[in-house]
Amino acid sequence: MHLAAEHDTSSVVHWGNDGFGVDAALVHPERSDDVTLGVMCDGTHFDKAADRVQWDIFRTEVLEGQRWRLFRLWSPEFFRDPEGAIARLKKAVSDWLADEAAQKKVAAVEKASELRLLN
Numbered sequence: 742m743h744l745a746a747e748h749d750t751s752s753v754v755h756w757g758n759d760g761f762g763v764d765a766a767l768v769h770p771e772r773s774d775d776v777t778l779g780v781m782c783d784g785t786h787f788d789k790a791a792d793r794v795q796w797d798i799f800r801t802e803v804l805e806g807q808r809w810r811l812f813r814l815w816s817p818e819f820f821r822d823p824e825g826a827i828a829r830l831k832k833a834v835s836d837w838l839a840d841e842a843a844q845k846k847v848a849a850v851e852k853a854s855e856l857r858l859l860n
Contacts, residue, residue, distance in 0.1 A: 761800055763811070767834065778810045778837055780830070810837050 763779030781801075790796035804811060812833045819826040 761803060763804070763809070764814075770838070777808055778812065778834060779804065780812050780814055782814050783816055 764782040765780040766776035767778040767780065769775035769777070801811060810833075812830055814826060814830065
């Protein structure tokens with residue numbers, strides 16, 4: 742993905758296994774083994790499913806249960822407004838990184854509080 746290269750990260754296209762993959766997995770900018778932001782595009786991924794909507798809901802729940810953050814990119818949106826779609830993706834990545842940083846700060850404060858209580 743050109744967008745990933747522009748922002749000093751990388752991506753894996755069609756990451757995952759049969760039925761439970763994402764169209765593109767964005768690699769964390771600091772941890773190359775972390776690919777937990779998945780881009781899901783519309784398409785014919787569910788031709789074998791009896792109910793494609795139910796399968797998509799189930800797949801989303803499974804991936805989110807494994808701590809994936811998912812971003813949906815719809816082709817009509819992308820073709821009508823590619824800059825807007827890319828801006829939404831950039832914001833999703835930025836929000837993901839900001840949430841992660843905030844969670845680390847909270848964990849550090851909690852750890853420091855625990856240590857003070859033990860001393």
